[in-house]
């Protein structure tokens with residue numbers, strides 16, 4: 610007898626006719642209508658992000674607020690550079706989001722890396738004020754917060 614096709618069907622299990630009723634945990638717990646649960650299939654994609662921590666002559670750190678429809682919307686982060694940017698990472702952090710596995714490479718930048726025009730989404734932030742900015746978790750570990 611194929612129990613899965615004739616007795617223990619996912620939508621209406623016929624427990625009263627089932628030879629396994631006495632030993633069935635689902636039946637004992639009254640959960641036969643709830644099982645089996647479909648496993649949620651989350652497709653995880655990998656993404657590499659590169660950042661530079663840039664400090665000016667006053668020791669302030671350049672932060673940028675993320676906008677647009679992407680991860681970390683509205684949060685503040687160091688200067689993001691293109692994936693092709695040549696840099697020597699001081700930190701490599703992996704960070705898992707629901708659908709993404711991020712590899713975040715963070716290095717040191719200089720004033721030469723800073724965009725010429727900084728709009729209102731950019732700030733030079735004194736070290737002691739970094740703690741007041743909402744940063745994505747990977748950066749809270751590497752930015753100096755006093």
Ligand code: SF4
Pocket residue numbers: 616617618622623624625627628629630631633634635636641
């Ligand atoms: S007793 Fe258990 S195995 Fe049998 S039909 Fe019910 S749920 Fe399925």
